[in-house]
Amino acid sequence: MTRWGMAIDLDRCTGCEACVVACAAENNIQTVGEEQAREGRAMHWLRIERYYEGEFPNVRTRFMPVLCQQCGAAPCEPVCPVYATYRNPEGLNAMVYSRCIGTRFCANNCPYTVRVFNWFDAEFPAPLDSQLNPDVSVRPGGVMEKCTFCVQRIQAGKDEAAQEERDVADGDIRTACQQSCPTKAITFGDLEDPDSEVSKWAESPRAFSLLGDLDTRPGVVYLSGSEWREPAE
Amino acid sequence: MTAAGERHLVEAAYERVEDMRAVVEAALESGIAASQIEVRSPAPLEEDELPLPKPKSRVLLFALAGAVLGGLTAFGLAAGTALAYPLPTGGMSIVAGPPVGVVTYEGTALGLILMTVLRVLWEGGLLPGRGIRSGRGRASDLDHHVANGRLLLRVHGLSEEQAGRLRDSSRTSAVEVG
Amino acid sequence: MTAESQPSAAVLDGQLLGRLDRRRPGLLVGSLASGALALVFIYCWGYQIANGIGVTGINRPVFWGFYIINFVFWIGISHAGTLISAILRVTKAEWRRPVTRSAEAITLFALAIGGLFPLIHLGRVAIFYYMIPYPNSRMLWPNFRSPLVWDIAAITTYIIGSALYLFLPLIPDAAVMRDRAAAGLRKRFYAVLALGWRGTAQQWHSLEWGIRILAVAIIPVAVSVHTIVSWDFAMTQTPGWKSTIFGPYFVVGAIFSGIAVLMIAMALLRRGLSLERFLTDRVFNNLGLLFVTMSLVWGYFTFAEHLTVWYSGDLFEKNVHHVLLHGDFAVPFWTMVVVNLVIPVAVLSFPRGRRPLPTALVGCGVLVGMWLERFLIVVPALSTPRLAYSIGDYMPSWVELGIMIGAVGVFACLYFTFTQLLPIVSVWEMREGWRHGGSGEAGDATSDAAATSGTAAAPVPGGGGA
Known part of the structure; x- marks a missing residue:
């Protein structure tokens, strides 16, 4: 069995937000514009949270990329009345856009607040429409969405391996955020495979889960060597 | 007349x-x-x-029958259909006790209420096609x-x-x- | 009450029927005015459907806003009727007789509106039926583990139950209206509603059984409805929401706000329809006592809820608690405490405070307070998520405000129209009370009626059988 997982080394993260841009481009994420963003409707599936330590001028900024944690015991799943979000056999919290009726209950029950909602129909005025990713659907208004671990890339990787009549190898599948990270702070792979890079990172003594005591069993593991663990305050 | x-x-x-x-x-x-x-x-x-x-009434009997009927229907709806189309729940139970209990409870009440009213109307000859005898x-x-x-x-x-x-x-x- | 002020049951009966016969232009004006307000509701909802749910002020992280607040609010109000009237029926409280009908009508209409709000709130309302279990080509069933599906089951049961619980005791009164109306459209309307009711012994016997059973059955349904509404919140793990006390807390709050509406409606009906003889001071006194009791119970639950949260010291819970008691939401919070607890106890503890006007005014305050309570449950918890980076705030848009105000118009329009068409005080139940000699002060006059009925020039309801 496969359990897709991701590890993020916070000690390597510079907060450059290349991953945020890459994610938006890969996944046809709606750009809502200045006014809507001010209302709290920016639609990033992946965001860099910034936390500051110390007093000016001795300030240090901590960066924390937060995306859907693909929980093993996801609070968002049981509350959906229409099975629009469910757990797929490979450990992803899958979203079925066509089933979603927009109760937004899942988003309220997400302890990480990573779910985003299409408040209006997406608009991609020319020439933006020609840069849409053909492998990813454009979501209509009134539908919830969130990070999919680039499920289209997982599918493509599996298809390619199948054509070459081999198993998917570690590193075959790379998510958009991972690919674009200049410091290689993100790795992705199969957590069930003990030899995969992500499994090794996850066994690091620096590894921790975000809000781990909720026991949501996230598929995303963070690594941090400093005292600082969670942005609790 | x-x-x-x-x-x-x-x-x-x-x-x-x-x-x-x-x-x-x-x-x-x-x-x-x-x-x-x-x-x-x-x-x-x-x-x-x-x-x-004294007139006789079987409303109570029918109400209880309605409760049983409604409860069974609701139970079947919640549990049976979940089993008929088992969807992936990521290891959580497909037929979970408490939700089925809640739906069964409401179905029981609904069955009871509907049968009560139908029986009252029937006994009183208030349903269409009845009573003009x-x-x-x-x-x-x-x-x-x-x-x-x-x-x-x-x-x-x-x-x-x-x-x-x-x-x-x-x-x-x-x-x-x- | 002196003997002179006690008219006979026959006179009362005639008066009650007289009220029903009289045309009330005020009610028609009320229907039309509130109907105009209802158009605001329709326009705003239509605007939202056409333009997308984004025309509201909700955002991330406050994904739920006015619509859910109003949903809980209206469902709460619906507890006015069915629950209160059922409890009064089951306990055979004689003073229920003039109250039950108006209370049950409040329930049905409030429930119809409350049940609309979750639909208004949906991102894609056109496919709301995905939540309803029926065999379909999608080969999918609703997720019965979701509290929203429990909501559908509970509210469906409650709205059908309430409608029937209003309708069943209405059948004999519809027959009264039918038999008193001149031939024509009015008569046909009441004839349909009366289903051929003639008042035979069998019909009465079956009806009494039916009402008895429904009154008992509807109480656990009403309790379950608001418990399940509370579980929409309490089943999550959102700080400020997950709480074992929410079920009973919501039920108490619902009954509390339900009585508030009942007090206002009854004071208006009493005045507007000159029903002083039927909605007596004693009725207001009794309801006022129930009202102040619910205020105290509500206060107790609120205290218990916040004390345990504060004492636990749980970081995330304390964040929510802090914004409530000392932070951005302190003003609405303490306003709520004043109008829901301080004022009701201060006014209703005294017999003079339990008269129609003061109880209605306290009721208005409680309505505001209970609306604020729901606001303070929904918004602060959402705007204070665990990860501090996502902290947000919420301002409703004009669409949300329009729908909220318009909903009041829909309710008032339905209620005015109902009052015009059907007896808002149950005629047969009043007559039954007069026969038994005990419906409030009015019923005490039965001995009077028996004394005068020997010469009976005026119709005596069934004679002085007492």
Whole structure:
């Protein structure tokens, strides 16, 4: 069995937000514009949270990329009345856009607040429409969405391996955020495979889960060597 | 307004239940069966106010049957259909106890309520296609007395002679005789 | 009450029927005015459907806003009727007789509106039926583990139950209206509603059984409905929401706000329809006592809820608690405490405070307070998520405000129209009370009626059988 997982080394993260841009481009994420963003409707599936330590001028900024944690015991799943979000056999919290009726209950029950909602129909005025990713659907208004671990890339990787009549190898599948990270702070792979890079990172003594005591069993593991663990305050 | 051939119907409206009681008693003594007598009142009468057999009702029985039926339906809906289309839940139970319990609870209540109301309407002859039998439950020209708070006595299936006698005995105390 | 002020049951009966016969232009004006307000509701909802749910002020992280607040609010109000009237029926409280009908009508209409709000709130309302279980080509069933599906089951049961619970005791009264109306459209309307009711012994017997059973059955349904509404919140793990006390807390709050509406409606009906003889001071006194009791119970639950949260010291819970008691939401919070607890106890503890006007005014305050309570449950918890980076705030848009105000118009329009068409005080139940000699002061006059009925020029309801 496969359990897709991701590890993020916070000690390597510079907060450059290349991953945020890459994610938006890969996944046809709606750009809502200045006014809507001010209302709290920016639609990033992946965001860099910034936390500051110390007093000016001795300030240090901590960066924390937060995306859907693909929980093993996801609070968002049981509350959906229409099975629009469910757990797929490979450990992803899958979203079925066509089933979603927009109760937004899942988003309220997400302890990480990573779910985003299409408040209006997406608009991609020319020439933006020609840069849409053909492998990813454009979501209509009134539908919830969130990070999919680039499920289209997982599918493509599996298809390619199948054509070459081999198993998917570690590193075959790379998510958009991972690919674009200049410091290689993100790795992705199969957590069930003990030899995969992500499994090794996850066994690091620096590894921790975000809000781990909720026991949501996230598929995303963070690594941090400093005292600082969670942005609790 | 006769049920069969020479059978006659006598109607009389009364102000007070005592007046009607006397007429009913006299009618029963003269050999008219209790089943021929129909009383219409603006509010429920006490059981002992008239010397007539108490009506019977099976509403409670049907209510309980409805509860069982509704509960089973809801249980089947929640549990059975989840099993019929088992969706991936990531290791969590497909048929979870508490949710099925909640839905079953509501289904039980709904079944009970619906059956109660249906049975009440059925017994009262209020469902379409029921109730208009042998003149009972039919509109009467004297119904407005009931609406205005009086009592209405209707005796069905009388012979010419019985009807005449009853009309005469009613005239003294009744407000209107029809 | 002196003997002179006690008219006979016959006179009362005539008066009650007289009220029903009289045309009330005020009610028609009320229907039309509130109907105009209802158009605002329709326009705003239509605007939202056409333009998308984004025309509201909700955002991330406050994904639920006015619509859910109003949903809980209206469902709460619906507890006015069915629950209160059922409890009064089951306990055979004689003073229920003039109250039940108006209370049950409040329930049905409030529930119809409350049930609309979750639909208004949906991102894609056109496919709301995905939540309803029926065989379909999608080969999918609703997720019965979701509290929203429990909501559908509970509210469906409650709205059908309430409608029937209003309708069943209405049948004999529809027959009264039918038999008193001149031939024509009015008569046909009431004839349909009366289903051929004649008032035979069998019909009364079955009806009494039915009402008895429904009154008992509807109480656990009403309790379950608001418990399940509370579980929409309490089943999550959102700080400020997950709480074992929410079920009973919501039920108490619902009954509390339900009585508030009942007090206002009854004071208006009493005045507007000159029903002083029927909705007596004693009725207001009794309801006022029930009202102040619910205020105290509500206060107790609120205290218990916040004390345990504060004492636990749980970081995330304390964040929510802090914004409530000392932070951005302190003003609405303490306003709520004043109008829901301080004022009701201060006014209703005294017999003079339990008269129609003061109880209605306290009721208005409680309505505001209970609306604020729902606001303070929904918004602060959402705007204070665990990860501090996502902290947000919420301002409703004009669409949300329009729908909220318009909903009041829909309710008032339905209620005015109902009052015009059907007896808002149950005629047959009042007559039954007069026969038994005990519906409030009005019923005490039965002995009077028996004394005068020998000469009975005026119609005596069934005679002085007592």
